[in-house]
Amino acid sequence: xxxxxxxxxxxxxxxxxxxxxxxxxxxxxxxxxxxxxxxxxxxxxxxxxxxxxxxxxxxxxxxxxxxxxxxxxxxxxxxxxxxxxxxxxxxxxxxxxxxxxxxxxxxxxxxxxxxxxxxxxxxxxxxxxxxxxxxxxxxxxxxxxxxxxxxxxxxxxxxxxxxxxxxxxxxxxxxxxxxxxxxxxxxxxxxxxxxxxxxxxxxxxxxxxxxxxxxxxxxxxxxxxxxxxxxxxxxxxxxxxxxxxxxxxxxxxxxxxxxxxxxxxxxxxxxxxxxxxxxxxxxxxxxxxxxxxxxxxxxxxxxxxxxxxxxxxxxxxxxxxxxxxxxxxxxxxxxxxxxxxxxxxxxxxxxxxxxxxxxxxxxxxxxxxxxxxxxxxxxxxxxxxxxxxxxxxxxxxxxxxxxxxxxxxxxxxx
Amino acid sequence: xxxxxxxxxxxxxxxxxxxxxxxxxxxxxxxxxxxxxxxxxxxxxxxxxxxxxxxxxxxxxxxxxxxxxxxxxxxxxxxxxxxxxxxxxxxxxxxxxxxxxxxxxxxxxxxxxxxxxxxxxxxxxxxxxxxxxxxxxxxxxxxxxxxxxxxxxxxxxxxxxxxxxxxxxxxxxxxxxxxxxxxxxxxxxxxxxxxxxxxxxxxxxxxxxxxxxxxxxxxxxxxxxxxxxxxxxxxxxxxxxxxxxxxxxxxxxxxxxxxxxxxxxxxxxxxxxxxxxxxxxxxxxxxxxxxxxxxxxxxxxxxxxxxxxxxxxxxxxxxxxxxxxxxxxxxxxxxxxxxxxxxxxxxxxxxxxxxxxxxxxxxxxxxxxxxxxxxxxxxxxxxxxxxxxxxxxxxxxxxxxxxxxxxxxxxxxx
Numbered sequence: 052x053x054x055x056x057x058x059x060x061x062x063x064x065x066x067x068x069x070x071x072x073x074x075x076x077x078x079x080x081x082x083x084x085x086x087x088x089x090x091x092x093x094x095x096x097x098x099x100x101x102x103x104x105x106x107x108x109x110x111x112x113x114x115x116x117x118x119x120x121x122x123x124x125x126x127x128x129x130x131x132x133x134x135x136x137x138x139x140x141x142x143x144x145x146x147x148x149x150x151x152x153x154x155x156x157x158x159x160x161x162x163x164x165x166x167x168x169x170x171x172x173x174x175x176x177x178x179x180x181x182x183x184x185x186x187x188x189x190x191x192x193x194x195x196x197x198x199x200x201x202x203x204x205x206x207x208x209x210x211x212x213x214x215x216x217x218x219x220x221x222x223x224x225x226x227x228x229x230x231x232x233x234x235x236x237x238x239x240x241x242x243x244x245x246x247x248x249x250x251x252x253x254x255x256x257x258x259x260x261x262x263x264x265x266x267x268x269x270x271x272x273x274x275x276x277x278x279x280x281x282x283x284x285x286x287x288x289x290x291x292x293x294x295x296x297x298x299x300x301x302x303x304x305x306x307x308x309x310x311x312x313x314x315x316x317x318x319x320x321x322x323x324x325x326x327x328x329x330x331x332x333x334x335x336x337x338x339x340x341x342x343x344x345x346x347x348x349x350x351x352x353x354x355x356x357x358x359x360x361x362x363x364x365x366x367x368x369x370x371x372x373x374x375x376x377x378x379x380x381x382x383x384x385x386x387x388x389x390x391x392x393x394x395x396x397x398x399x400x401x402x403x404x405x406x407x408x409x410x411x412x413x414x415x416x417x418x419x420x421x422x423x424x425x426x427x428x429x430x431x432x433x434x435x436x437x438x439x440x441x442x443x444x445x446x447x448x449x450x451x452x453x454x455x456x457x458x459x460x461x462x463x464x465x
Numbered sequence: 466x467x468x469x470x471x472x473x474x475x476x477x478x479x480x481x482x483x484x485x486x487x488x489x490x491x492x493x494x495x496x497x498x499x500x501x502x503x504x505x506x507x508x509x510x511x512x513x514x515x516x517x518x519x520x521x522x523x524x525x526x527x528x529x530x531x532x533x534x535x536x537x538x539x540x541x542x543x544x545x546x547x548x549x550x551x552x553x554x555x556x557x558x559x560x561x562x563x564x565x566x567x568x569x570x571x572x573x574x575x576x577x578x579x580x581x582x583x584x585x586x587x588x589x590x591x592x593x594x595x596x597x598x599x600x601x602x603x604x605x606x607x608x609x610x611x612x613x614x615x616x617x618x619x620x621x622x623x624x625x626x627x628x629x630x631x632x633x634x635x636x637x638x639x640x641x642x643x644x645x646x647x648x649x650x651x652x653x654x655x656x657x658x659x660x661x662x663x664x665x666x667x668x669x670x671x672x673x674x675x676x677x678x679x680x681x682x683x684x685x686x687x688x689x690x691x692x693x694x695x696x697x698x699x700x701x702x703x704x705x706x707x708x709x710x711x712x713x714x715x716x717x718x719x720x721x722x723x724x725x726x727x728x729x730x731x732x733x734x735x736x737x738x739x740x741x742x743x744x745x746x747x748x749x750x751x752x753x754x755x756x757x758x759x760x761x762x763x764x765x766x767x768x769x770x771x772x773x774x775x776x777x778x779x780x781x782x783x784x785x786x787x788x789x790x791x792x793x794x795x796x797x798x799x800x801x802x803x804x805x806x807x808x809x810x811x812x813x814x815x816x817x818x819x820x821x822x823x824x825x826x827x828x829x830x831x832x833x834x835x836x837x838x839x840x841x842x843x844x845x846x847x848x849x850x851x852x853x854x855x856x857x858x859x860x861x862x863x864x865x866x867x868x869x870x871x872x873x874x875x876x877x878x879x
Contacts, residue, residue, distance in 0.1 A: 067521040101541065107481040109548035116551075119559050120544035123537035127515065130534035134523040137530075145533050149563065150608055194564055 053218035054176060055085040058186065058208035061095035062225045063282035064128050067135075074135045075286035076223065077181060081141055086176040088215060090186045090208040091132055093124025114159030118188075118198045121160075122148070125185030125204070133183045143181040146172060148188040148196065153207070155189035155197045162189055162197040164206070167214035176215070184211060205266035213273035220275050221296075222262065223282035228297035229254065229261050231462040232314040236453050239463035243312060244295065247302040250312050250405050251277075253439045257315035257403040267299065276300050302407055310408035310415055311460040316453050317401045318446055320350070321374035322431060325365045325381070327391030330357040334389070338365065338381065345380035347373045351401070351434040351443065365390075366432055368443060371397050399431060400449040403441040404456060416440045422459040428452055467632040468590060469499045472600065472622035475509035476639045477696035478542050481549075488549045489700035490637065491595060495555055500590040502629060504600045504622040505546055507538025528573030532602075532612045535574075536562070539599030539618070547597045557595040560586060562602040562610065567621070569603035569611045576603055576611040578620070581628035590629070598625060619680035627687035634689050635710075636676065637696035642711035643668065643675050645876040646728040650867045653877035657726060658709065661716040664726045664819050665691075667853045671729035671817035681713065690714050716821055724822035724829055725874040728867050731815045732860055734764070735788035736845060739795070741776040741805030742768075748803070752779065752795065759794035761787045765815070765848040765857065779804075780846055782857060785811050813845060814863040817855040818870060830854045836873040842866055 057080065059073050073089075080087050092098075101121045105112050129145035136143035151172060155162035175182050186204025189197045199206055205222060212220035228242040229251065246254075248271035255264040261279055270277045280296030302308070328334055335354070342349055350368045357363035369377050374395050385393055409415045419440055423430060428451065432443035444452055457463060471494065473487050487503075494501045506512075515535045519526050543559035550557035565586060569576035589596050600618025603611045613620055619636060626634035641656060643665065648654040660668075662685035669678040675693055684691045694710030716722070742748055749768070756763055764782045771777035783791050792809050799807055823829045833854055837844060842865065846857035858866055871877060 067518065070522060104481065104541070104545055105548065108484060108545040109552040111552070112548045113551050116544040116548040116559055118544075119547075119561070120541050123540050126537050126540075127518070127534050130530040130532075131518055131522040133533075134519065134526045134530040137527050138523040138525070145530055147533070147610070196561070 052084060052086050054088065054215050055080050056088045056090060056208055056212040056215065056217045056220040058090040058204065058220065058222045059092065059282055060204065060224055061092040061098070063223050064091055064132065065095035067131070069282075070128070070132055070135050072286060073132060073223075073282065074139055074141070076282065077136060078139055078141055079286050081181065086179070088172060088176065088182045088184060088211055088217070089132065090184045090204060090211055091125060091128040092186050092204040094128055097124040097127070115195050118159050119196045122185070122188040122196045122198050125187050129183045129185045133181075136181055136183070141181055142179060143183055144175060145183045145185075146175075148185060149190035149194070151184065153189035153210070155191055155199070159191070159195070159197055161200040162191070164189060164199070164210045167210060169214050172215065203263075203265075205263040206269055209266045209269045209273070209275050209277065212275045213269070217275070219278055220270065221278045221280060223280060224261060225281065225283065226261060226279075227281035227284070227293075228279050228295075229299070229313070231312070232453055232457050233316070236316075236450050237457045237463075239457065241462060243297050245298045245300060245305045246312055247305060247308075247407050248299060249302065249438055250407055251299045253403065253405040253436070254313050254315050257317060257401065257405065257439070257441065262299070270299065274301065308408040309406055310412045311404045311406035311462065312408075313405050314453055314456050314460075314462065315403045315405060316449055318449060319371045320368050320399050320401045320443065321371045321377075322366060322368050322396045322399045322443060323374065323377055324394040324396075325385075325390045325392075326394070327362040328354075328365045329390065330361055330363050335365070337389075338384070341380050341384065342369075342377055345376050347377045347380065351432050351441065353432050353434070362390075368399070368401065368432065398446045399443050400446045400452075401441050401443050402449070402452045402456065403439055404460065405439045407438050409438050409440075418459055419456060422455050423452060426451055426455050466498060466500050468502065468629050469494050470502045470504060470622055470626040470629065470631045470634040472504040472618060472634065472636045473506065473696055474618065474638055475506040475512070477637050478505055478546070479509035481545070483696075484542070484546055484549050486700060487546060487637075487696065488553055488555070490696065491550060492553055492555055493700050495595065500593070502586060502590065502596045502598060502625055502631070503546065504598045504618060504625055505539060505542040506600050506618040508542055511538040511541070529609050532573050533610045536599070536602040536610045536612050539601050543597045543599045550595055550597070555595055556593060557597055558589060559597045559599075560589075562599060563604035563608070565598065567603035567624070569605055569613070573605070573609070573611055575614040576605070578603060578613070578624045581624060583628050586625075586629065617677075617679075619677040620683055623680045623683045623687070623689050623691065626689045627683070631689070633692055634684065635692045635694060637694060638675060639695065639697065640675060640693075641695035641698070641707075642693050642709075643713070643727070645726070646867055646871050647730070650730075650864050651871045651877075653871065655876060657711050659712045659714060659719045660726055661719060661722075661821050662713060663716065663852055664821055665713045667817065667819040667850070668727050668729050671731060671815065671819065671853065671855065676713070684713065688715065722822045723820055724826045725818045725820035725876065726822075727819050728870050728874075728876065729817045729819060730863055730867050732863060733785045734782050734813050734815045734857065735785045735791075736780060736782050736810045736813045736857060737788065737791055738808040738810075739779045739799075739804045739806075740808070742779045743804065744771040744775055744777050749779070751803075752798070755794050755798060756783075756791055759790050761791045761794065765846050765855065767846050767848070776805075782813070782815065782846065812860045813857050814860045814866075815855050815857050816863070816866045816870065817853055818874065819853045821852050823852050823854075832873055833870060836869050837866060840865055840869050
């Protein structure tokens with residue numbers, strides 16, 4: 052018998068009616084002869100409601116108490132799903148973070164999973180009992196409730212799958228898989244059947260919101276086969292095809308690699324340019340040290356060699372929400388005359404092409420630049436990695452760029 | 466330094482604004498030099514919301530999962546109050562049932578407290594940390610979340626006070642103490658300064674809803690001094706008098722016992738009469754056996770000696786909500802001809818006079834019967850105990866009876 056981990060997010064358990072559907076999905080896997088561990092999020096809206104209460108109760112909250120409050124959302128879903136499964140004649144029990152235990156280390160509200168106790172879970176699974184586990188939560192070494200931070204439920208599911216040595220970790224979500232790009236922008240976007248961990252990581256961090264970067268990273272390290280599929284499939288009446296979703300797996304498990312697998316975009320970017328930065332050692336370290344101290348996450352960085360050997364321009368991107376903080380943190384240095392003007396521009400988007408096939412193909416980036424040029428789209432910043440090329444463009448060209456690239460790399464063809 | 470346990474019910478923590486007020490009350494006790502343990506209920510409405518979810522999720526719920534869901538209400542309040550106290554500069558931490566641990570035995574959803582670990586709590590209290598404890602919840606010997614059943618938060622508070630050997634257990638509620646009778650019926654009702662455990666027990670079980678019978682029983686056994694007072698007092702601007710409330714204590718701590726301390730009433734009664742019950746051994750056992758099997762709680766029972774030596778009438782009272790179930794459970798026996806007609810009457814109220822002084826005074830019951838007769842109120846059933854006389858009357862006379870008795874026993878005089 053194989054162990055299967057099934058993870059259902061907040062929308063999938065957002066009402067008792069939907070929890071009923073989740074139970075049917077679980078029943079389907081049980082009937083197929085699998086041992087099933089289910090990981091669930093809080094009912095949609097519940098975590099925000101609880102966070103709202105903590106914000107009202109204390110402007111600066113103790114993260115330990117915050118976690119104690121916020122972790123209840125998942126606890127409620129666990130109990131409800133376990134009793135709902137029993138209603139269908141399926142033996143089930145909830146296993147809370149501290150009962151398993153899911154031991155975490157690190158900061159409260161942003162804890163990392165250190166170890167997962169498997170004795171209790173395995174005993175239940177071997178007895179045919181479905182174990183229902185709250186995502187997002189754990190317990191610290193000194194026995195306090197912890198949470199993994201926003202979106203941590205995917206990470207919980209992958210960690211449980213790794214600990215139980217599960218055959219698959221199925222992530223049920225509100226889309227039926229990972230697409231070549233956002234179907235709301237490009238109606239010809241295709242569902243991807245298989246994608247490598249590396250590509251998924253790049254897509255996730257470049258703005259595709261299907262999976263959390265952190266969970267993909269963990270799946271890669273522990274070689275957990277992740278499947279993304281829709282929780283809105285009718286569990287009583289579905290085909291193998293409906294359940295195919297997108298498999299995130301090792302590169303070796305994908306027969307034919309496309310050069311480019313997907314196009315990601317993010318509007319949540321801001322570009323900051325520092326003029327007349329002295330071309331001397333240590334200046335970049337000082338600037339980015341200031342930004343790090345201010346808690347600003349810098350993404351793309353571009354610095355040209357200076358023309359006159361004295362000053363240069365430095366451009367970088369930060370999340371839009373952090374742009375003002377970034378500018379403030381640099382103003383002191385600018386005032387001291389360490390560099391010239393600071394220019395911030397929030398009307399920018401980042402477009403990325405991702406594909407492991409790039410490693411063995413040349414001319415991939417050139418096609419990107421040519422395609423954008425043909426549409427009259429100006430490239431502001433370029434950044435590349437082994438399997439990704441990202442460009443920063445003006446926001447208003449976002450959809451045009453995505454569609455042009457989707458077609459240029461023939462992603463609309465099967 | 467004395468340890469004080471403060472308990473706040475659902476209405477007292479029903480909003481963040483009210484939790485703020487609770488924090489001020491706690492601050493007042495801390496400033497007075499006390500070591501404070503706080504026991505809190507779920508925010509008002511929250512337990513009902515959670516129970517509603519479980520009912521939707523499964524018509525027959527697994528009590529273990531039900532407890533897992535419902536116990537989250539108190540957990541949320543604990544975290545919120547702890548962070549709110551910190552906001553006021555008071556060191557505080559939440560201690561959940563399983564963290565303390567509050568070990569329980571017996572059925573889920575109706576568990577009994579078996580033991581309370583005091584090491585962690587005492588260490589915090591001695592360090593000046595306010596410990597915030599969820600009422601109503603515990604943990605079973607096999608590590609599952611349990612609940613004590615409805616109203617169990619008072620019981621938690623008393624049990625914690627007993628375990629910590631606290632000087633007092635202050636129950637903050639939405640009234641400022643225990644009254645000689647319901648002030649909504651008799652405007653001359655007076656707050657009682659001190660009342661014995663025994664009297665409070667009778668009043669609680671006879672319909673006065675200020676304290677749970679179970680918690681009073683526990684306080685009596687462990688000799689915990691209970692105080693009932695209002696959480697709506699302004700904590701920043703209150704006198705000793707405001708905080709006097711009603712002290713529930715040992716009979717010996719009350720200087721002068723009144724003959725009758727209070728008048729209780731309950732409209733939630735139904736009277737069932739079985740006609741022509743054979744006057745033979747074993748028949749009562751069969752009838753009340755049937756009722757017990759159906760989960761019906763029988764209160765007063767009256768059986769007269771039969772006139773003809775063959776059959777008699779048997780009358781008893783049950784909670785109004787269980788009347789139909791009681792009748793159904795007896796219908797089979799009636800059909801078999803074991804007795805005659807079954808008559809049920811829901812339009813009845815129980816009126817009780819309670820007072821330890823009755824023990825040493827005669828004529829107390831007579832005054833009750835005379836007072837009711839003078840107002841033309843017919844007595845349907847009578848039941849007595851050492852410190853209580855209860856009568857069943859027609860519902861419409863409830864207020865009239867309460868006011869007449871309140872005056873007859875001079876409870877409106879100080």
